[in-house]
Amino acid sequence: MTANLTEVHEKAKSYDWEYSFVDKTPKFRTKYNIPNKGKDPFRMLVRDYMKMEAEKDDRTHGFLDGALRMGIADKMEPRFNECLKLTLPDLNNAEYQAIAACGMIISAMPNQELRHGYQAQMMDEARHAQLEMTLRNFYLKNVPDPAGWDIGQKGLYQHPGGLVSVGEFQHFNTGDPIDCIVDLNIIIETAFTNILLVATPQAAVMNGDHAMATTLLSIQSDEARHMANGYGTMMSILRNEENVPLINDALERHFWHAHKGLDALVSWQSEYGSVNRPWAYKDVWQEWIVDDFVGGYLDRLSEFGVEVPKLLGKAVEELEYMPHTTGQVFSAIWPLNFWRSDAMGPRDYEWFEEHYPGWYDRYGAYWDGYKELADPANGRLIMQELESLPPICQVCQLPCAYPALDINEFRLIDIKGKQYPTCSEGCEHILKKYPDAYTHRKQFWAKYHDWDLADVILDLGYIRPDGKTLIGQPTVAEDQKMWTIDDIRRLQVGIKDPLHGVCC
Secondary structure (H helix, E strand, O other), rough: OOHHHHHHHHHOOOOOOOOOOOOOOOOOOOOOOOOOOOOOOOOOOOEEEHHHHHHHHHHHHHHHHHHHHHHHHHHOHHHHHHHHHHHHHHHHHHHHHHHHHHHHHHOOOOOHHHHHHHHHHHHHHHHHHHHHHHHHHHHHHHHOOOOHHHHHHHHHHHOOOHHHHHHHHHHHHHOOOOHHHHHHHHHHHHHHHHHHHHHHHHHHHHHHOHHHHHHHHHHHHHHHHHHHHHHHHHHHOOHHHHHHHHHHHHHHHHHHHHHHHHHHHHHHHHHHHOOOOOOOOOHHHHHHHHHHHHHHHHHHHHHHHOOOOHHHHHHHHHHOOOHHHHHHHHHHHHHHHOOOOOOOOOOHHHHHHHHOOOHHHHHHHHHHHHHHOOOOOOOOOOOHOOOOOEEOOOOOOOOOOOOHHHHHEEEEEEEOEEEEOOOOOOHHHHHHHHHHHHHHOHHHHHOOOOOOOOHHHHOOOOEEEOOOOOOOOOOOOOOOOOOOOHHHHHHOOOOOOOOOOOOO
């Protein structure tokens, strides 16, 4: 930036004043001591921002237009696109929550320099939401099976897996503003977006989806600015030693919660949603989280008293099981999905065994049985083979089936005389330390206790336009006989809350 533009930025940030026409009480009060002076590393001016982003939008929209003429949608692996029906609305939810977060942070931050940074970020998040909706519209109009794309956001907010997204991303704008920044700018955007928006597009390209790769990489080009906002805030806050233990508590809480929510979803998309896999999720996690974020970012802050999350090692251990457990859970409840859940085959078995030795002994029989039950003529569902449905964690909203179904860490926690399920040591710690943030959540299985599965599907609205065929199907095979609501009704599968009369 030239000296002249530096002077302009310095002058612009000085245009601040006290206002009396609205209530200045912040939505959430902070426990941190926030200095009035800070640093926006990017020194972003609106005129420069608008020119730069307009150029990127032109390139992205131009590519999607070209992709339509080149018939790229017909070249995508259906398995990969089906899983996107969950993960892309999930990402959209994150953008909406981040927009609200920036507004809340700007209003609560007594620091004009940092406010400028979050103003640019708010515009970024709106841009990202628009790009993702454009991509979803591209899929809806052009992929061979668009069912589910038309109800993506509604489907997300009522699906068990979608509730994981809601539970994670509401941390962006609910609670102490600095804790929200730790989650949004430090944990999610600095630690995890490289996996989500750089590594995952590699998987997209290998599965024929250049549209997703182009869109997500354009989005990721803004994330460096958001990381800078988090770093600028962190350096301001760490000037006061009293803030250090508060920062460490926030890092511990949000690192574990992000690991549960994002790692479960993204590892499933990249491994069980892929036909062609460029890497094992645990390996890119080692590169981006352990080596880059922990070994680089947090290590440089250690001289200020910032600590590495204590459960880092536990998260690494869980990654050996997490994509596979998520794959089992989502496939087992396939009638409740608004996407088609493909069966794994011999080629998949070979890849998994190479990257996760012993995979077939643990999971092979499950997938063999899953394929046998794909035809509605067999009259049986995997859900009927389970002793009971897994309880859902009160904190992360994942089923209490991790690390794996046979070695799960489910526990019931007493809070003020009521019992709440958690899936892990980390979620137990969070629930006990922040009970008011989680104890009011309602359980999916409790809502539908004693319902017939067919009625649950109808209530969710996961039916195709013919009024009888399910959106969810157990494979993506073109010659598969499609399941209907009548097929499900004949099975007389009852939903039973596994904690009915015990929990909450």
